[in-house]
């Protein structure tokens with residue numbers, strides 16, 4: 001994969017991974033991207049996950065074609081990108097490693113050394129000339145760890161965006177990029193919208209022609225499309241009109257109510273994503289809750305609280321600063337229903353709750369179904 005005359009892709013693809021970061025299902029695998037800029041000086045951008053360091057060093061060696069790298073630029077210290085730092089520096093004793101101060105502190109944690117004597121600490125606005133290419137460093141704290149930097153190459157208009165604009169799975173672009181990039185962003189960086197907004201502001205001042213992230217495809221056309229999505233996600237603005245219906249049901253009665261509601265919504269032409277929280281992939285409903293402007297939570301009461309799959313779901317939403325959506329609550333309980341109250345306590349008050357709360361006592365009654373019809377109207381109002 002060629003990015004420009006002097007910039008090449010030297011990343012690897014992980015098809016074997018079972019869970020990304022120990023919890024995200026990635027059935028189509030994930031790439032660990034790395035790049036090389038071959039100018040009068042040679043810079044290598046990031047390394048890869050530990051299982052692939054050998055393969056990556058071999059790709060690098062081929063691309064170097066007998067030359068020696070001068071710099072290793074470390075944008076992010078998460079092990080899926082940083083595992084090869086020590087092997088690289090051992091192999092190329094003349095190379096200097098470039099990273100933020102915080103990244104070097106993390107290197108001590110991971111490798112027992114900050115590579116004193118062969119390191120250069122960079123911060124906002126610092127530059128590095130490779131010859132024709134002058135690189136400018138941009139700090140991006142909490143996108144997605146505190147030490148993160150991005151690099152802009154003004155000569156080719158390339159932004160090396162670290163985990164920003166990353167995607168699970170393969171190298172699909174355009175509409176096919178969106179679902180897995182959303183699940184990646186909301187899951188991993190979702191909490192740090194403010195910090196992403198700050199980076200987007202800095203990026204707006206640059207003439208970006210290509211975005212080279214650490215996962216997924218290089219983005220080289222229609223950049224406004226991707227940047228606009230990042231702007232929406234990070235400002236907690238709904239992406240589309242529609243309803244996520246998420247239910248957590250033990251015996252199936254709450255489920256029956258959720259299914260009834262989602263059928264009525266679909267009949268009215270509304271886009272609906274329906275999730276059984278006990279069985280679905282954990283981050284799919286979270287990503288859809290951010291995608292749509294309305295959310296329905298339906299849950300059984302459990303030990304005076306809410307059935308755990310729902311408790312986890314609303315906790316994850318709350319931790320990601322979920323807001324600017326309309327939320328409807330449906331609760332069920334056989335003796336003292338408390339699910340609605342608890343869901344609301346956890347999710348917080350930055351969303352708009354519909355006044356109507358549907359309360360089911362064990363199994364939905366005819367009156368409950370009429371209330372659900374009413375809820376459909378309220379959601380569409």
Ligand SMILES: Cc1cc2nc3c(=O)[nH]c(=O)nc-3n(C[C@H](O)[C@H](O)[C@H](O)COP(=O)(O)O)c2cc1C
Pocket residue numbers: 248249250251252253254255299300301302303304305332333334335336337338361362363
């Ligand atoms: C372990 C456990 C704890 C429960 N705790 C409560 C409770 O505190 N209050 C209550 O009203 N119902 C409680 N229930 C009952 C369920 O909330 C109730 O049967 C509900 O109708 C189940 O809905 P479902 O058919 O969607 O699973 C509990 C059920 C189980 C299995």
Ligand SMILES: [Fe+2]
Pocket residue numbers: 076078144145163
């Ligand atoms: Fe990361």
Ligand SMILES: [Fe+2]
Pocket residue numbers: 078080081163166214215
């Ligand atoms: Fe990453």
